[in-house]
Amino acid sequence: MNKEILRTIKFTLFSISAGVIELSTFALLYHLLKLPYWPCYLVGLSFSVIWNFTLNREYTFKSANNIPKAMTQVFFFYLVFIPVSTILGNFLEGNNWNGDLVTILLMVINFVTEYLYDRFYVFRDSIDTKK
Numbered sequence: 001m002n003k004e005i006l007r008t009i010k011f012t013l014f015s016i017s018a019g020v021i022e023l024s025t026f027a028l029l030y031h032l033l034k035l036p037y038w039p040c041y042l043v044g045l046s047f048s049v050i051w052n053f054t055l056n057r058e059y060t061f062k063s064a065n066n067i068p069k070a071m072t073q074v075f076f077f078y079l080v081f082i083p084v085s086t087i088l089g090n091f092l093e094g095n096n097w098n099g100d101l102v103t104i105l106l107m108v109i110n111f112v113t114e115y116l117y118d119r120f121y122v123f124r125d126s127i128d129t130k131k
Contacts, residue, residue: 003128008115010060014052015111022048026103037093038086041103045085045110049078056118058130065126073122081110 025044029035053074057063063070085106093099119127 007060007119007127011056011115011118012111014055014060015115017055018048018052019107019111021051022107023100023103027100030099036090037099037102038090040099041089041106042082042086044103045082049074052114057123061118061123061126062128062130063123063126064129064131065123070122074118077114077117077122081113085110 022044025047026040029040029043030037053071057067057070089102089106092102
């Protein structure tokens with residue numbers, strides 16, 4: 001199987017597992033504790049980002065690059081994505097969109113943009129360098 005196809009499949013599967021973490025956290029805070037949308041989304045997203053970065057660096061991109069450097073690059077991605085998606089999600093949910101649907105929509109956008117960012121920026125020169 002082509003390495004890029006396998007890499008994409010791995011990223012997708014790890015992203016699905018991160019999505020389960022994000023949705024579970026979101027549901028617990030939003031439905032059970034009845035907290036406002038934005039902190040529920042923010043906490044769930046934060047947990048999923050840590051999980052996803054750790055697994056994808058190790059198993060999808062097999063990168064031996066400098067971990068603090070890679071984490072800083074991912075931090076800058078989320079420095080933009082988190083406020084934009086939190087504000088957008090809060091706006092949509094506040095305008096009678098279903099909170100679960102908004103979260104899933106933002107997860108799909110995150111999945112696509114993060115894959116492209118990781119593949120072509122963060123790990124571009126260090127893919128398959130881990131022994």
